[in-house]
Amino acid sequence: MGNLGYGAFPTHPGEVLKEELEERGISQRQLADGTGLTYSVVNEILNGHRPISAKTALIFEAALDIPADALMYLQMKYNMHTTRNDKTVANVLKGIRKIAAVL
Numbered sequence: 001m002g003n004l005g006y007g008a009f010p011t012h013p014g015e016v017l018k019e020e021l022e023e024r025g026i027s028q029r030q031l032a033d034g035t036g037l038t039y040s041v042v043n044e045i046l047n048g049h050r051p052i053s054a055k056t057a058l059i060f061e062a063a064l065d066i067p068a069d070a071l072m073y074l075q076m077k078y079n080m081h082t083t084r085n086d087k088t089v090a091n092v093l094k095g096i097r098k099i100a101a102v103l
Contacts, residue, residue, distance in 0.1 A: 010081035012048035013057075013074040020064055021046070035059050051075055 021031060028046060032039040037059065044050035052060070052075050057068035083089055 010078040011074055012078050013052050013071040014046040014048045014050075016066070016071070016074065017060060017064070018046040020066060024064075031063065035063050051079070 021028065028042050029039055031037075032042040035042075037056070041050065041056075045052055045056065052071055054068070054072060057071040057075075060066055060071060061068040
C-alpha cells in the first residue's frame, strides 16, 4: 500500500486506491462493475473529487483487501488539512480564540 498520508501534503484515499488499481492492472470500470458502484462515483473518488464514506471504504476493503480503517484515517487527515487551510474557517476560529481568551 502506497503513501499513507504522512508528510506535508495530505493524501486523499483515492490516490492510494488509484495507485493500487494501476499496480494490479484493474481498470476503474472493472472496479465499478465488481463493486456495484457507478463508474462516476469510482472515478470521482480516485481523482480526489469525492470523499470516501465508511460504506465505500468497506467496499474497497472487500474488493482490494485494503483496510477500511486505513482509508477512513486518510480521509480524516485529508479533511482536517483542507479545513485547516480554509480561510473562512480560519477566520471563524480566530474569532472564537479571541472570545475564549477572555473567558
